[in-house]
Structure formats: structure tokens, C-alpha cells
Amino acid sequence: MANKAAPDAPPGSAGGTPTRRYSERSRQAIFEAALALVGEVGYEKLTIEGIAARAGVGKQTIYRWWPSKAAVLLDAFGSAADAYEHEGLPDTGDLAADLKAVLRATVDEFNDAAWQAPYRALVAAGTNDEELSRSFVGRLMEPGIRLYVERLRAAREAGELDPDVDLRIGAEMLLSPFSQRWLMRTGELTHAFVDTLVDQVLRGLRRRD
Amino acid sequence: MANKAAPDAPPGSAGGTPTRRYSERSRQAIFEAALALVGEVGYEKLTIEGIAARAGVGKQTIYRWWPSKAAVLLDAFGSAADAYEHEGLPDTGDLAADLKAVLRATVDEFNDAAWQAPYRALVAAGTNDEELSRSFVGRLMEPGIRLYVERLRAAREAGELDPDVDLRIGAEMLLSPFSQRWLMRTGELTHAFVDTLVDQVLRGLRRRD
Amino acid sequence: MANKAAPDAPPGSAGGTPTRRYSERSRQAIFEAALALVGEVGYEKLTIEGIAARAGVGKQTIYRWWPSKAAVLLDAFGSAADAYEHEGLPDTGDLAADLKAVLRATVDEFNDAAWQAPYRALVAAGTNDEELSRSFVGRLMEPGIRLYVERLRAAREAGELDPDVDLRIGAEMLLSPFSQRWLMRTGELTHAFVDTLVDQVLRGLRRRD
Amino acid sequence: MANKAAPDAPPGSAGGTPTRRYSERSRQAIFEAALALVGEVGYEKLTIEGIAARAGVGKQTIYRWWPSKAAVLLDAFGSAADAYEHEGLPDTGDLAADLKAVLRATVDEFNDAAWQAPYRALVAAGTNDEELSRSFVGRLMEPGIRLYVERLRAAREAGELDPDVDLRIGAEMLLSPFSQRWLMRTGELTHAFVDTLVDQVLRGLRRRD
DNA sequence: AATTAAACGAGACGGTACGTCTTGTCTTGGG
DNA sequence: CCCAAGACAAGACGTACCGTCTCGTTTAATT
Structure with a gap:
């Protein structure tokens, strides 16, 4: 599940396996391109070709790691959202x-x-x-x-x-x-x-x- | 608004204007094809070409009256749903x-x-x-x-x-x-x-x- | 042959049957429209729809009498060319x-x-x-x-x-x-x-x- | 000119540039399909869709390299004709x-x-x-x-x-x-x-x- | 350092579907 | 009852992307 959306673990994720190598630079460029494009043209007209072109990345680099544009977007969105979220609601008693x-x-x-x-x-x-x-x-x-x-x-x-x-x-x-x-x-x-x-x-x- | 999704009123719809002519037969065939196909292949793989082929209708006949496959489906769904809906909720007192x-x-x-x-x-x-x-x-x-x-x-x-x-x-x-x-x-x-x-x-x- | 290109004889052509109503006015309008359009847009983009629209004539009126846009054009061209042509080449002795x-x-x-x-x-x-x-x-x-x-x-x-x-x-x-x-x-x-x-x-x- | 009809030089054509890659197989299949079809159905009913289908090739592969069906045919015909042609007329003295x-x-x-x-x-x-x-x-x-x-x-x-x-x-x-x-x-x-x-x-x- | 194997950019490939356009036939309604 | 207007079924058009598949070229991690 998470596997599908957030593929093959980022570099940090230890693991005995010899660590799949991939370009953090491309990853970031893809996220930025995806978020920028979805804002500009909307989701329907968002294309993987477009993201690749905007990110200066080969199409295959996207297809290698994500199964769909939705998965790219979810990861992009998730990585942007991971920052905050973790505090809990205020509790003033009221x-x-x-x-x-x-x-x-x-x-x-x-x-x-x-x-x-x-x-x-x-x-x-x-x-x-x-x-x-x-x-x-x-x-x-x-x-x-x-x-x-x-x-x-x-x-x-x-x-x-x-x-x-x-x-x-x-x-x-x-x-x-x-x-x-x-x-x-x-x-x-x-x-x-x-x-x-x-x-x-x-x-x-x-x-x- | 409704205009876009449910285009140009069926023949019955009075109006001084000389009443846009169109084929009720095609209309029904399109609705049936759209509902059948969306059930078989899902929305993503539902295509206007497919609806037209299944309905035995030219593509243009769909494009003439609806702006998108979603609009077709909305009309199809609506026309199917118009039937019931009109009764009100039961009121037994409880x-x-x-x-x-x-x-x-x-x-x-x-x-x-x-x-x-x-x-x-x-x-x-x-x-x-x-x-x-x-x-x-x-x-x-x-x-x-x-x-x-x-x-x-x-x-x-x-x-x-x-x-x-x-x-x-x-x-x-x-x-x-x-x-x-x-x-x-x-x-x-x-x-x-x-x-x-x-x-x-x-x-x-x-x-x- | 001539039949295909110049269909069904113009009104003048004797025949006991006076019936056959055929609008010489439409005929001329079609020729003019065809020649004007072919000059404006070229032959490839010349369409029967376009001729009909320009001539203020129903499409069917063209399809009824000519089998193709080429035939229309041939007739149009021919009827324009019939005028001159008939004089013979000069003969000065040289x-x-x-x-x-x-x-x-x-x-x-x-x-x-x-x-x-x-x-x-x-x-x-x-x-x-x-x-x-x-x-x-x-x-x-x-x-x-x-x-x-x-x-x-x-x-x-x-x-x-x-x-x-x-x-x-x-x-x-x-x-x-x-x-x-x-x-x-x-x-x-x-x-x-x-x-x-x-x-x-x-x-x-x-x-x- | 020739450039338009015979695009982007075959692989042999030296040049420092990394040589545009393209499929000689597709090229030949397209020529054969085009010549066969034009013989079967005539030029007017020859379509790029038809050529692509017959050649087992995507439409885009044709559009990528040729601007029109005429250009395809010219190349096809030319490549078939290049063979002979080069001998000169006989000269028996008569x-x-x-x-x-x-x-x-x-x-x-x-x-x-x-x-x-x-x-x-x-x-x-x-x-x-x-x-x-x-x-x-x-x-x-x-x-x-x-x-x-x-x-x-x-x-x-x-x-x-x-x-x-x-x-x-x-x-x-x-x-x-x-x-x-x-x-x-x-x-x-x-x-x-x-x-x-x-x-x-x-x-x-x-x-x- | 040199080797090597993956991931990379680029983009051609066979395809599907798009939305538009024309064709020739059919239908409707006003004159 | 003719005929303009135009809706219709069919299907080709050229475009945009799809997802797969080479191509050479980085780029690291292991030798």
C-alpha cells in the first residue's frame, strides 16, 4: 500500500538490502514540477510527460518509481505536509x-x-x-x-x-x-x-x- | 449551469424558440451505453468513442450536446434517477x-x-x-x-x-x-x-x- | 459521361415532361460560389458544405445534381468558358x-x-x-x-x-x-x-x- | 525541399551529431504498406491511418517523419525507383x-x-x-x-x-x-x-x- | 584509480483517445 | 411538396500522452 504510493523507501530507510541508488535531486525536481503544474493546469491536464519535461527528467525516471500521476502527487503532497501535523489539538479546558x-x-x-x-x-x-x-x-x-x-x-x-x-x-x-x-x-x-x-x-x- | 450538463432542453420544453431538433432515440441509446460501459470498465476507461460505438451513434452527436463524458453520465444518471426520489421520508412519528x-x-x-x-x-x-x-x-x-x-x-x-x-x-x-x-x-x-x-x-x- | 458531370440536362432541354423543377437561380449561385471559393481557399479546402453555405442553398441540392465537388467545378468552369473559345486561331499567312x-x-x-x-x-x-x-x-x-x-x-x-x-x-x-x-x-x-x-x-x- | 520529403538522413549519413535514431524496419514497412494500399484503393482513399495499420506502426511514427501522405508516397516511390535509372540511354549510333x-x-x-x-x-x-x-x-x-x-x-x-x-x-x-x-x-x-x-x-x- | 552496474536524460516506438472536420444521407418544418 | 437548414452515422484528420523500450552518459560503490 504505502509501497505503491511511496516506492522503495528513501535513502534513509536502512534495511539490509544494498540500498537502491537514486537521485534525490530528481525526486525533488519531480515533486516541485508536479505541485507547480497541478496548480497551473489542474489535475486532469497534468501529465507525466509534462512533469518530466518541467523537472528536466526522463519519463522513465518517473515510471521507475511511481505507478501513476496520482501517486507522484500523493508523495509530493505528503512530503510537503510531513512538516507540521504532529502537535495535537490545543486543550485549554474549554x-x-x-x-x-x-x-x-x-x-x-x-x-x-x-x-x-x-x-x-x-x-x-x-x-x-x-x-x-x-x-x-x-x-x-x-x-x-x-x-x-x-x-x-x-x-x-x-x-x-x-x-x-x-x-x-x-x-x-x-x-x-x-x-x-x-x-x-x-x-x-x-x-x-x-x-x-x-x-x-x-x-x-x-x-x- | 444545468444548461451545460443537460443541454438544450428536450422537444417538449415549450419556449418561443423554434425548438432545437434532435433524436430522442440517440439520446436514450447514449444513456444506456454510458451507464453500461461505466459499470463494465469503470470511469477512467470510459471513453466517448466507446459510448458512441456502443450506442451506434456518431461521436459528433455526443460532442454536439454534451461537453464531457462526465456531463453525459450526469444526464444519464439523472434521467435514470428522476423516476423515484419524489416521495418524501416516512413519518411514523418515531x-x-x-x-x-x-x-x-x-x-x-x-x-x-x-x-x-x-x-x-x-x-x-x-x-x-x-x-x-x-x-x-x-x-x-x-x-x-x-x-x-x-x-x-x-x-x-x-x-x-x-x-x-x-x-x-x-x-x-x-x-x-x-x-x-x-x-x-x-x-x-x-x-x-x-x-x-x-x-x-x-x-x-x-x-x- | 457528360451525364455524370453535367447532370440531367438544364430546363431548356425539350422533353415532353415539363415537370422536373430545377432552379436555374440555384445553379448559377452554386457556380459562382464554387469558383469564388476555389480561388479563395484552393481546391483541397473547397467543400460542398462551403459551396452550399455561400450559395445560400441546401447541401442536398448540390448532391442531387452533381456527384462530386470536381464535377461542380467542371460545370462551373465549363459554363464560364463556353463564352469565348469559338473563334479559331488567327491566320495571317505567317x-x-x-x-x-x-x-x-x-x-x-x-x-x-x-x-x-x-x-x-x-x-x-x-x-x-x-x-x-x-x-x-x-x-x-x-x-x-x-x-x-x-x-x-x-x-x-x-x-x-x-x-x-x-x-x-x-x-x-x-x-x-x-x-x-x-x-x-x-x-x-x-x-x-x-x-x-x-x-x-x-x-x-x-x-x- | 528534399529535406522535407526525405527527412533527417538515414543512419549512414556521418555527421558529428549523435545520429537521430530511427527504425529502418518501420521505414520499410511504411513504404511497402503505402505502395500496396495506393495500388489497392487509389490515392484519394489512401489514408495515413490505413498505412500505419497495414505497416503495424503507430500513426505518430508516420507523422513524425513525413508531413503528408503524398510525401510518404514520394519517398516510397523514390526509394523503389532509386535502384535503376542510372544507366543512360542506349547509343547504337542510330x-x-x-x-x-x-x-x-x-x-x-x-x-x-x-x-x-x-x-x-x-x-x-x-x-x-x-x-x-x-x-x-x-x-x-x-x-x-x-x-x-x-x-x-x-x-x-x-x-x-x-x-x-x-x-x-x-x-x-x-x-x-x-x-x-x-x-x-x-x-x-x-x-x-x-x-x-x-x-x-x-x-x-x-x-x- | 579503474571497474561496473544502476539510474539517468532523452526521445522513438506501437498504441488509444481526443476533439474537429467532411462526407453523403435523413429528417423536420416553413414557405 | 419543395427545399433550407441542419442533425445524423461514419470515419479520417492531426495532436497529446500513454507506458515500454532502447540509446549513450553520468554517478557511486566496489574493487
Whole structure:
């Protein structure tokens, strides 16, 4: 799975095997070219020939390491995203406020045009390609969802939430309406929307007295 | 908008203009071919050439009326879906039971392989094509969402739900986690899942006494 | 033959049946459109659709009466050429001078760009279409050759030429090098060329004393 | 010019540059397919798609190296014709007999149906395409004409012909009536015809005593 | 250092599908 | 009831990319 999307381990990855040699320079050039092109022409008109040309790289160098343009993009995107992500959600003790703060920031991020193209592209590609979507979800989405689950768990342990609540579904009640609106354009992504959403979801999760 | 996807109105459509002439026979043949092919080979390998050949139709007859294979499929899908849809959700007085019943049926429908291909295809295409996604949402999704909003409204008027609840967001809390799991394969679609989902959502919407 | 190129006789052509409605107006409009277009876009890009549009005529009206764009052009060209042609070559008593005068004029005519396009077009089309080339030769070329044959016959009867000379081949010795140079661009068409040609040909035809 | 029709020199052609690589196999297959097809279906219905399919070659491989089907055919024909051609006309001392012998053989050749199709095709295509006709004439016709000019020159130097004769025009007087009859079907191509033609032409070129 | 084997850039190859264009036939509706 | 307008089935056009396959040429890691 990860194998398909992120092929044959980067140099760092030890292993007894005599270490496949490859050009880190080409790798970077390909990522840059792919991200630049997907922003310029969109995913549909993104071609491997185009990426190769832009990166100053032979087509075979791409085909050698990635099975599809989607896989290239996923790696490119992933390597750009690996940086942040690892901190966990804030916990000031006020769950609603914390969720609203994070989701408001995410609204702004998702409304950024430059950010949208490759992300949408990957979702679209994954929709029809199960293997790709599993890589995408596992690599880029699941970690995000888990942050929310953890924050909810903390709140539950603090006695704020009903002990019977299903945390995973709770997180999805928060995140799915959000990403659905963005993905399918079923509604606007605004701060007001996330505020209402958080309130309405938390009403259902909170402990009754 | 609808104009692009569902071109130039069928003959019936009144209008002072002298009514664009076209062959209803070809139209039907194209829809059947498109739906059959998308099921057989998937969306990526669905080609306009293939549809034309299967339908026994010149390529130009497709290009004349639709801008893309996605638009053909949207129309095909829409014309197939126009049939049912118009009944409204059941209202037995037991909101939770009604929602669970409908969503369980929908789970089964969404787990049907034959059904998935064209639907996924359209979502994927729409992800990168705003105009298409607006047609898709307006024609196929919005009506569905509205059925849920209406059922919730009935419940609110019956005093079951809190008068302050945002019905639209309530409906999204029910439907988005569902379609998100299906679309991105972030989780399984089971009857148990929808049961828990309905319960947890309704806890947040119900009137407190 | 003539049937194919000049179909179904114009209205004038007697016949008990008065029926056959046929629009002389359309016929003229088609000829004008065809000649204008072949001059503007050349023969290869001349299309029947284009002629119909320019003439303000339905395509079917052209297909009904002519089998190909070449046939249309042949008729158009023929009907334009029928006018002149019928006078016979000058006969001042000086054969060489007469031939040079006529051929020099023809040089000028053949070097006229506007004139070339449809004529070349017909020759080219005829090259691969025997029936068409027979119509073309019979209607447009043979009459011209015969004028030369007649002029040579007059000279032979006047005792200028050897009585054994083959007049037809004599005319071809004059005309073919000329048209060959024009058609295949094997050499320049100049007044000097025709002068030398006439002299060299006549040396062979003249009576020896 | 030749460059356009015969692209990028065969591998042998020295040059410091690393020699454009291309498949001699494909080249030959294309020539064979083109010549076979033009004989079977004629030039108008000869298509590049058809050639590619018959040759087992991608369309692009043809488009990469030749600009049109006419250019393919010219190369194909040229490469087939390059073989013979290089011997010079016979010189038995009897000019008339030599010319008659060669022209009678050529009559037979030109009356051969298999031979006609591609040759006619090229002439027709060249008629409307100046560049092509220059290639065609330069590569296939001019060498032939020059053989006749040289034979006439030998005769002139042997004192058989008038020293003032224009050899080029003399050759055209022989060859053009011949090719004109063939090309435009203005008359039959028979041995009798060429005999008379040779006699009548030579009468005009021979030295007078 | 010299050797050697892979990965590299370049790009030709056999193909598929694109979207456009023309052809000749068929259909519709106004005059 | 003719005929312009134009939709239709068919299929060639030339283009863009696909994914595979040589070509020489780096480029390291092992000798």
C-alpha cells in the first residue's frame, strides 16, 4: 500500500538490502514540477510527460518509481505536509472553544485556492482508485481525525462528555459535514458554520446531569 | 449551469424558440451505453468513442450536446434517477426509527457495486470541475438532503426537537459522516454505524425538558 | 459521361415532361460560389458544405445534381468558358508568327494566379478519376487542341507543311511541352520559350524543297 | 525541399551529431504498406491511418517523419525507383532507333495498371502542392529528362543534329506529348504513336545538308 | 584509480483517445 | 411538396500522452 504510493523507501530507510541508488535531486525536481503544474493546469491536464519535461527528467525516471500521476502527487503532497501535523489539538479546558479555534483556522486553510488544487486532485483520484484512497486517507487524513478523537477522549475523561459516547463517530460528526461542504460544494465554509456545527454536535455528546 | 450538463432542453420544453431538433432515440441509446460501459470498465476507461460505438451513434452527436463524458453520465444518471426520489421520508412519528430505516436502506444501496461506479465517477469528476459539481449537487444530492431537512422540520414542529436547532446542519450531521465514509473509505458502512450515528445526532437535536 | 458531370440536362432541354423543377437561380449561385471559393481557399479546402453555405442553398441540392465537388467545378468552369473559345486561331499567312502570338497570350493567361487554382484543381482531380478527366478533356481541352490542328491543316493545304505530317501529333508537339511545364513546373513559361518551341517544331513540319 | 520529403538522413549519413535514431524496419514497412494500399484503393482513399495499420506502426511514427501522405508516397516511390535509372540511354549510333526502343518500353511500362496508381497520385498531389511537385520533379522526373538531353547531345556532337538545336526543348518535344497523353488521357499510348512522334521530332532537329 | 552496474536524460516506438472536420444521407418544418 | 437548414452515422484528420523500450552518459560503490 504505502509501497505503491511511496516506492522503495528513501535513502534513509536502512534495511539490509544494498540500498537502491537514486537521485534525490530528481525526486525533488519531480515533486516541485508536479505541485507547480497541478496548480497551473489542474489535475486532469497534468501529465507525466509534462512533469518530466518541467523537472528536466526522463519519463522513465518517473515510471521507475511511481505507478501513476496520482501517486507522484500523493508523495509530493505528503512530503510537503510531513512538516507540521504532529502537535495535537490545543486543550485549554474549554472543548467548544478549542474546537472552534482549530476549525476556524482550517476553514481559512481550505478556502485558500493554492491549497485546493492538489488536494482536490488527490481526493478525486482516490475516489476511483481504492488503493490510492487508502494511502491518502492513511497518510494524510487519518492522523488528523485521530487528533480530534484524542481531544474528545480527553474531554470525556475530564467528565465533560457522556461516558457512552462513540468518540470516532463524534469526530466524524464534526469533520465530515465540514469536508463534505468543501469537497462537494454543498454549502459555504464559514466561521459561523463551524461555530454552529460545534455547538450542535457537542450538545449531543455532553454529559447530562 | 444545468444548461451545460443537460443541454438544450428536450422537444417538449415549450419556449418561443423554434425548438432545437434532435433524436430522442440517440439520446436514450447514449444513456444506456454510458451507464453500461461505466459499470463494465469503470470511469477512467470510459471513453466517448466507446459510448458512441456502443450506442451506434456518431461521436459528433455526443460532442454536439454534451461537453464531457462526465456531463453525459450526469444526464444519464439523472434521467435514470428522476423516476423515484419524489416521495418524501416516512413519518411514523418515531423520528429515530424512521431515520434508521431509511439510512439502513441507503447503506445497502451504497454497498451495491454496480451502483457505485457511476456515482463515484461523478463525484470525482465534480471534485475538479466546479460547474459539474454544482449540477451534480443541485440535481442529485440537494433534493435528497432536503428530504431529511423536511423530516426534521416535521419533528421540530411536533415538538420533538429543540426549536433552536439548525435543521440544515442537523441533516448534514447525519448525512455527511455517512457519505464521507463511503466516498473516502474512512470507515465501514454498516447498519450498526448508522444506528449509532442517528442516536448520537438526535441526542444533540432533541428538546430538553 | 457528360451525364455524370453535367447532370440531367438544364430546363431548356425539350422533353415532353415539363415537370422536373430545377432552379436555374440555384445553379448559377452554386457556380459562382464554387469558383469564388476555389480561388479563395484552393481546391483541397473547397467543400460542398462551403459551396452550399455561400450559395445560400441546401447541401442536398448540390448532391442531387452533381456527384462530386470536381464535377461542380467542371460545370462551373465549363459554363464560364463556353463564352469565348469559338473563334479559331488567327491566320495571317505567317504560321510561325500566328502560333507565337497565340501561345504568348496563353503564357500570360497561364501565369495568372487567379486562373490557375480551379484549372489545376480539375487536372489534379482528373488525374485520378478517369471519367472526370474524359469530361474535362472533351469539354475544355479537346476544342483547344483542335483549333491548332485546324490551323496546321490550313498551312499544310497552303503548301507550307509537308503533306505527310501528322497534324495531331504536330499540335501536341506544340502544346504538350507547354502544358507540361505549367502543370508539373518542369520549367518556366516565358515568351522566349514558346518562340523557340514554335521554331523548333515547325522546322520538323515544314516542307522540304 | 528534399529535406522535407526525405527527412533527417538515414543512419549512414556521418555527421558529428549523435545520429537521430530511427527504425529502418518501420521505414520499410511504411513504404511497402503505402505502395500496396495506393495500388489497392487509389490515392484519394489512401489514408495515413490505413498505412500505419497495414505497416503495424503507430500513426505518430508516420507523422513524425513525413508531413503528408503524398510525401510518404514520394519517398516510397523514390526509394523503389532509386535502384535503376542510372544507366543512360542506349547509343547504337542510330538515334531514331534508340529513342523508339526506349519510348516503346516506356509505353509498356506506363500502360501497366499497377504502376499507374502511385505515379498518378503523386502527379495529382503535386499539381496542387508546389513544394511536393518540385520534389517529385527533381527526384523522379528531371533525371529521366536529362538522360534524353544527354543522348541528344551525343547525337549533336556526332554531327547528326543541327548545332543550333535547343536540346532541352527537343527532349520536351519528345517526352511531353507522351506524358501528356498518359496523364490526361488525351490520346492512346501506342508504339505507333511514339514511332511517329520520334520521326516527326527528329525531322526538326536533324542537320540539314 | 579503474571497474561496473544502476539510474539517468532523452526521445522513438506501437498504441488509444481526443476533439474537429467532411462526407453523403435523413429528417423536420416553413414557405 | 419543395427545399433550407441542419442533425445524423461514419470515419479520417492531426495532436497529446500513454507506458515500454532502447540509446549513450553520468554517478557511486566496489574493487
